[in-house]
Amino acid sequence: MTLRRITVLTTICLFGIGLFISQAQAFKGTYKVGALFAVTGKWSFLGDPEKKTAEMLVEQINAAGGVNGRKLELIVYDTEGDATKTNLAFKKLITKNKVCAVIGPSGSGTTMAIVPVAEQNETPLISCAASYKIVHNDKTGKPYKWVFKTPQTDTMAAEAIYTHLFKRGITKIAIVSVTSGFGASGRGELIRLAPKYGMTIVADEKYGPKDTDMTAQLTKIKGKAPQALVNWSVGPTQVTVLRNYRDLGMDKIPFYQSHGFGSRKNIELAAGAAEGVYCPLGACNIAELLPANHPQKDVTMQYMKNYKAKYNEPLSSFGGHAWDSLNMVVQALSNVGDDKAKIRDYLENNIKGFVGQHGVFNYSPDDHNGLTNESFAMVIVKDGDWALAD
Amino acid sequence: MEKITFASQLLQYLITGLTVGSVYAMVAVGFNIIYNVTEIINFAQGEFVMLGGLIMVFFHVAVGLPLILAFPATVILVTLVGMLLDRMAIRPIRRPSVLTLIIATIAASILIKGAAMFIWGKDPYDLPAFSGRNPITFLGAVIQPQYLWVIGFLIITVITLSIFFNRTIIGKAMTACADNADAASLVGINVKQMILLSFALSAGIGAVAGITVTPISLMEYDRGVMLAIKGFGAAILGGLGSFPGAILGGLIIGSIESFGAGLISSGYKDAFALLVLIAVLFFKPSGILGSIEISKIKRF
Numbered sequence: 001m002t003l004r005r006i007t008v009l010t011t012i013c014l015f016g017i018g019l020f021i022s023q024a025q026a027f028k029g030t031y032k033v034g035a036l037f038a039v040t041g042k043w044s045f046l047g048d049p050e051k052k053t054a055e056m057l058v059e060q061i062n063a064a065g066g067v068n069g070r071k072l073e074l075i076v077y078d079t080e081g082d083a084t085k086t087n088l089a090f091k092k093l094i095t096k097n098k099v100c101a102v103i104g105p106s107g108s109g110t111t112m113a114i115v116p117v118a119e120q121n122e123t124p125l126i127s128c129a130a131s132y133k134i135v136h137n138d139k140t141g142k143p144y145k146w147v148f149k150t151p152q153t154d155t156m157a158a159e160a161i162y163t164h165l166f167k168r169g170i171t172k173i174a175i176v177s178v179t180s181g182f183g184a185s186g187r188g189e190l191i192r193l194a195p196k197y198g199m200t201i202v203a204d205e206k207y208g209p210k211d212t213d214m215t216a217q218l219t220k221i222k223g224k225a226p227q228a229l230v231n232w233s234v235g236p237t238q239v240t241v242l243r244n245y246r247d248l249g250m251d252k253i254p255f256y257q258s259h260g261f262g263s264r265k266n267i268e269l270a271a272g273a274a275e276g277v278y279c280p281l282g283a284c285n286i287a288e289l290l291p292a293n294h295p296q297k298d299v300t301m302q303y304m305k306n307y308k309a310k311y312n313e314p315l316s317s318f319g320g321h322a323w324d325s326l327n328m329v330v331q332a333l334s335n336v337g338d339d340k341a342k343i344r345d346y347l348e349n350n351i352k353g354f355v356g357q358h359g360v361f362n363y364s365p366d367d368h369n370g371l372t373n374e375s376f377a378m379v380i381v382k383d384g385d386w387a388l389a390d
Numbered sequence: 391m392e393k394i395t396f397a398s399q400l401l402q403y404l405i406t407g408l409t410v411g412s413v414y415a416m417v418a419v420g421f422n423i424i425y426n427v428t429e430i431i432n433f434a435q436g437e438f439v440m441l442g443g444l445i446m447v448f449f450h451v452a453v454g455l456p457l458i459l460a461f462p463a464t465v466i467l468v469t470l471v472g473m474l475l476d477r478m479a480i481r482p483i484r485r486p487s488v489l490t491l492i493i494a495t496i497a498a499s500i501l502i503k504g505a506a507m508f509i510w511g512k513d514p515y516d517l518p519a520f521s522g523r524n525p526i527t528f529l530g531a532v533i534q535p536q537y538l539w540v541i542g543f544l545i546i547t548v549i550t551l552s553i554f555f556n557r558t559i560i561g562k563a564m565t566a567c568a569d570n571a572d573a574a575s576l577v578g579i580n581v582k583q584m585i586l587l588s589f590a591l592s593a594g595i596g597a598v599a600g601i602t603v604t605p606i607s608l609m610e611y612d613r614g615v616m617l618a619i620k621g622f623g624a625a626i627l628g629g630l631g632s633f634p635g636a637i638l639g640g641l642i643i644g645s646i647e648s649f650g651a652g653l654i655s656s657g658y659k660d661a662f663a664l665l666v667l668i669a670v671l672f673f674k675p676s677g678i679l680g681s682i683e684i685s686k687i688k689r690f
Binding site: 042045208210213240247271 | 394396399402403405406407409410413507512513514516518523525527532534603606607608610612613616648649652653655656657659
């Protein structure tokens with residue numbers, strides 16, 4: 001036998017053994033969970049950290065022996081932020097991959113596109129998107145049976161901002177918002193809740209998600225002399241608007257950002273212009289700042305350390321939504337196995353006092369979001385970092 | 391805080407509009423250069439602007455080259471990308487129809503955008519302003535020093551281009567290709583080289599636009615499309631192929647957006663600009679400074 005033959009034979013044998021092992025593992029059975037994230041496209045700042053977080057968690061869980069001794073398998077599809085693609089991928093997860101539950105999608109629009117599919121196919125879905133409509137069926141006034149969600153709603157963010165303004169005795173505010181779904185939804189909540197907190201909205205301006213300059217809108221607002229300015233957007237525009245605000249010398253008007261500002265990258269990009277800006281944030285953004293006796297202190301610190309160690313980039317709060325969703329599914333799996341109906345019932349009745357990245361969740365038949373207003377803390381930018389606002 | 395007067399508000403709208411409009415105008419000029427020589431609309435024009443901004447960030451912030459070196463280095467690199475676009479995507483097409491070439495530029499734009507996403511990721515990048523961020527107050531309106539740079543570069547670009555096209559042999563040769571490519575090649579002008587040059591020039595101008603606007607609005611991989619649409623609107627408004635028209639079109643669209651946002655409704659500012667565009671095309675289909683005679687001989 002020549003050396004070459006030996007090499008070839010050995011390789012084949014090794015492959016065979018490898019195949020055998022992998023089949024043996026598959027035979028033991030895995031728990032299959034689906035995930036839909038906008039990894040690329042315009043909502044990638046949501047989907048990218050979500051995917052990274054979910055993959056990191058699965059790795060950790062499997063390294064620690066899996067769930068009930070079975071391997072956890074996460075099947076991720078990229079939605080590209082597109083409703084049609086999300087719909088197709090979701091159906092593929094249900095029929096081809098036969099997953100027992102799905103986490104995601106990242107956006108409210110894409111989630112709304114698959115809510116009926118989840119109901120029809122009786123598959124538990126834990127969305128990572130903000131809109132309250134995801135868990136509120138307008139016809140029945142109750143949540144959809146199979147759909148849950150983890151992020152705080154826009155209502156909670158608007159209430160957190162208004163509560164803070166109210167405490168400072170401010171009543172005259174101006175709103176600027178981006179013309180995307182996120183901005184429109186936040187603007188709607190700000191307008192709806194204004195009377196409840198005695199706020200008068202003196203200006204209501206908008207800009208496009210790719211606009212280069214918002215000086216015109218801010219000049220108009222400056223002319224109306226409001227006592228505070230609330231901006232509702234995500235992406236680069238929320239930094240540009242902040243810079244224009246500084247340039248126009250409007251520093252005496254307190255500037256409030258939505259929870260969309262929740263990434264340290266924004267403070268960095270603003271290059272000093274973010275000092276003194278207020279925004280409502282979930283616990284996972286401010287893990288270091290939380291007092292030691294805060295219920296979320298441990299989980300958020302742990303997540304932050306692991307994420308930074310693995311990906312070497314600052315934590316984005318959006319990844320926390322995937323953390324919450326996936327861990328709920330895992331908790332359900334370890335208690336009731338991978339039966340879809342049992343998982344749904346478990347989520348609805350047994351997620352009580354679940355300590356997550358964005359709050360302490362208490363699901364119930366009437367509440368598939370499970371959070372209270374306390375899941376947001378008001379934060380101020382101080383010396384280039386977050387600090388708790390008083 | 392002192393209340394801002396209506397007059398200074400108007401002035402502020404004008405300054406903002408002219409700045410934003412200058413960027414649109416530079417994109418529109420880029421469209422025109424290629425259109426004049428090849429009769430195609432280069433849909434990758436916005437991508438040149440995006441590349442200009444991001445490559446400048448790389449040279450100036452990541453590598454740490456001083457502004458005076460990073461600027462020409464960026465322009466040269468983007469110019470090379472423009473030349474590559476011509477050599478790889480435009481020239482190899484046999485017996486090209488105008489439509490095929492336009493589709494090739496759309497493909498190139500998607501490719502460049504994808505490549506930029508892989509290289510730089512999806513986050514926006516910032517560039518320090520050329521001469522600080524301390525705003526100048528002028529009659530109650532506020533001017534960022536960077537605004538002056540943007541407007542200044544537009545003026546420099548326009549002057550250089552008009553000298554180039556009217557006073558130099560190469561420039562005149564390019565203009566000849568624009569008038570009649572067949573006749574131009576009969577008198578010994580290398581039309582293919584002129585096309586290459588037109589891609590190089592418009593890529594360079596796109597890069598300048600990207601470099602100057604990044605300190606104002608940040609830059610990320612997918613901003614090119616929006617700028618291309620606005621720049622295209624400006625080129626059409628001014629009359630496709632006309633350089634003064636491109637400048638005028640850009641400044642008008644920028645100002646309408648700014649005044650529309652300030653005086654009427656910021657939610658509909660893009661609609662105002664488009665309404666004016668449609669109205670102008672309705673009364674003068676060749677654009678404000680375009681000529682009907684020229685547009686009749688063009689294939690597109």
